[in-house]
Amino acid sequence: MRVSETEDENTQAPEKKSLFKRMKDGLTRSTRAMSDGVTGIFTKRKLDSETLQDLEDLLVTSDLGLDVAVEITEAVAKDRYDKEVSPEEVRTVLAEEVARVLRPVEYPFRVEASKKPFITLVVGVNGAGKTTTIGKIASKTKAEGKSVMLAAGDTFRAAAIEQLSVWGERVGAPVVTTKVGGDSAGLAYEAVERAQKDGTDLLMIDTAGRLQNKTDLMAELEKVIRVIRKLDDTAPHATLLVLDATTGQNALNQVEVFTKIAGVTGLVMTKLDGTARGGILVAIARKYGLPVHMIGVGEGIDDLQDFSAEGFAKALTGA
């Protein structure tokens, strides 16, 4: 099936914006509210407990979670309590505290040439943005001159296979498919076999969205991994968990369970172009220390960017 022209509008970005600019743009909305808040709190004020409570509240509304919010607030308060502070200073300190947590997890996604095909499994709950993320990563990797193959492992959701096929056409990557309701483990096996034969650089395997508390569906995911290991016992070489930035504290459970079952090696956070601030990423970094590869700040292919701890922290705090 063909796609209408209009669907491709996001690939025709008129002007090339710098990476940082685009990230800033994408995160500006998230930022504005927060930095306004910080300014509001700290204009000519002493750093007293009431002020700190307000700061903690600001972090909470960014989805950092209560514990992390308290911890970071305390770090800000250290050595500064009861002193006059300017809003700029607080913002810088806040950004630094957030960056401190995020720096160790800043880790770009790299297709290792030594593993051919580099088998990447993409997992997550329903509607997180797995298929779109695959399309975008495929497009980037192709642009680097590497060959890419896609496997439409979401055999459950209606038209998921078509959705990935459209992406395959867009970026010029073969898509391995099976029928709806087909065995996703079998499909993954077939895809690995084909990618090995074709000497493909990157194989991306899509999976059906599943809530992490559905034991049967998680067992299915385990099976996919077991089966592809029959062809390559080091596979999957990367397992990406796609997280929706609008998700609240449940993202912690998602990380925990998907990591336990599918051995997640890295995270991608999508939908950061809205008003959601994705602060849960800070809580996740602190608790699990999993690499964060990329963030999505828009629908365009170039809007999937390498994650930068500094940039994210600055955008989050308005520093």
Place this chain on the structure above:
Amino acid sequence: MFESLTDRLGSVFDNLRGKGALGPKDVDEALREVRRALLEADVALPVAKSFIDKVRERAVGQEVLRSVTPGQQVVKIVHDAMVETLGTEPAPISLAAAAPVVIMMVGLQGSGKTTSTAKIAKRLTEQQKKKILMASLDVRRPAAQEQLKVLGGQTEIATLPIIEGQQPVDITKRAVQAAKLGGYDVIMLDTAGRLHVDEALMAEMADVRAVSEPHEILLVADSLTGQDAVNVAEQFHERMGLTGIVLTRTDGDGRGGAALSMRAVTGVPIKLLGTGEKLDELEDFAPDRVAGRILGMGDVVSLVEKAAETIDAEKANKMAAKMKKGQFDLDDLAEQLKQMGRMGGMAGVLGMLPGMGKMKKQMNAAELDDSVIKRQGAIISSMTKAERRNPKILNASRKKRVAAGSGTSVQEINRLLKMHRQMADMMKKMAKGGMKGLGGLFGGGMPEMPADLPADMPTDPAEIQRLLGDQAGGMPGLPTGSIAGGLPGLPGMGGAPGGLPGLPSGRGGKKGKKK
């Protein structure tokens, strides 16, 4: 990860028992815990704050009833206030307009609009015999229109033929015309996911509204949404004038605070809950269940439903009969262990029980996980029929054999047997005493539970029922098996809560006592 609010308040009020009225200081201290619980459940901060103010007003000065602890009393006040905020009036999809009635679905990307569209259409077709036309206006996401078409095929509901390249407003006009010509009762418009800050797309949506004049505009929102829920709901409402909210993914393990946030900032009723991936998994909104979840009080109704679903009714009946006679052998225990596995393991069952947060944590601490259940199953299957029917004949040499056969130790077998004895005793009590039995089961029947537990947990059945409101309506029926054939499942339930008390004694009892 989440402690039950009841557990937490229990410890706040530990020194308070027996006092007359709730003082402002006590209430404030309790409300700090409530605040934490709400934030952990993703209730948006401004909503949490105003909610707490409301509760404070009600709680200060209230007499503590003699039969309950102050913690329970506060939980009750909080719970009632939350149910009230969530809305107790039933809010069905309204079709009271000239046909074709237009229902428009809006929301962020990936919130579940297309699936919800098909679910609602299926429901209206089956329950109200409506003739429905579904149309996808999503010209952005690849294969989105195709997705609705496929779902239409699965549910045998008509979808508007796809015309490549046609824009949403034109598709809408075509849908309205087709519905008029085809004599359809309802048109469902599935729009593209969009950000509430995307000006161009929000304007497009307003245009669609202008040409179709929807009777219902439903915001489809993910129940796992965090603090951003208020922004999303507020802005969609401001722009579109929502008539209802559909919460999706309520079958996840999120606490679902977004429900409270969205309802509180828009005043728009939550109409439906998406409860699974299948197209018939859509339920009417039930405020008390959602309130219980948000507060970490468990979801008894879900537990009961899940039990009813997963438990083989015939086997359960047999077991109920056996239990009435006070017989409960190891085969029965094995069956219960199996059922528990089917219900999502111990954590799954415990998570749904009110007041069990603490116990769940102890079990985690004691590494009492589902592998224990598996091993216990292995032990029982290594026994002979005679041994299973009459465990008393298990002497030292038999135990050694069973241990070798199941790859466990004699110690483990002894623990299993002790657990079985305790359970059998309880079953006898329950068979005799109805709800009293259950009370005993939760309270006195838990030899290994920390002594302070009864303070946190209602043990008086009437109290459980009052605290949980309608939610617990079904509970009293459980022990006697009188609840609609669905739950002759007492054995099933016994397998869960009834069976549990014994379990910690297996490995976790002593460790569990440590804080």
